[in-house]
Amino acid sequence: MKKKIIEFIQTTENIEEATRALIALGNKLDKDLELVIVADPNITTTPTGMNPVPSMEEAKQFYEYIESKENKAQEVINNLKEMTRDIYINLKVQTGTLDYLVEQKSKEEDTYLIVLADDNYRNDFSIITFFEKFSQIAECPILRLPGNYHFKPFAKILYGSDYLEVDIPKLQKLTGIAAVFNADVTLLHVTNDIQAEEFDTIKVGKEILDKVDYKKLVVRTIQASDISNGINNYATENGYDLVAVLREKKDFFENLFNKSQAIEISKKSDKPVLMFHE
Incomplete structure (x- = not known):
């Protein structure tokens, strides 16, 4: 069974670029594609301040609203037919909350990656809030595309790490993605005291390099007082195209008292963020 990449949209603000990114990823990674328009029954087209329209009329308006989004998405797919010559993209409308x-x-076993583009959601819907809620229960990686994103092949990828054993399988999957783009990958560790970590970086770095076995992978340690700021600043200053992070599993009290660095990175990043799950 061939794996697929799924992209969800609720509006079509940046649908062309989001679809272009989806197709480019599918072409490069040799995956089937699915573009899903979310028909959220909680969305209403009744103007603010007016009395709700009768249910039959409201249902009609909702149907027309979804149909307009489907037509727009199909138009974009048709306009990008040159890109889709060797790949099939399935357009679906599904009812339910995102x-x-x-x-x-x-x-689902055949889901390889889920893509979310910030521009394609209602203004009152926070992708960050969704990430925070969803990212602990997902069973596949999520790629978040920032607002007004224009896709380009990933040439430099940054992975934020605490040198955990669980990083190894994630790095193996990440370098599998990187390989099709011939991308450089940097495993970055942020510490308050770089002198204390210098020897460990060399030792742990070699162990990781041996286990992951990707020739364009390097390990770096930098000093920064804030982990998420350190990673995002490093990504910006050094021209990375993608930031990858591991979302830690936490219990209720850990979530209550400790912020997730993966979520903080995603909140502050102006880069695409690929989130793996522990």
């Missing part, structure tokens, strides 16, 4: 649909899709 978190429910993405959670269910993430658990």
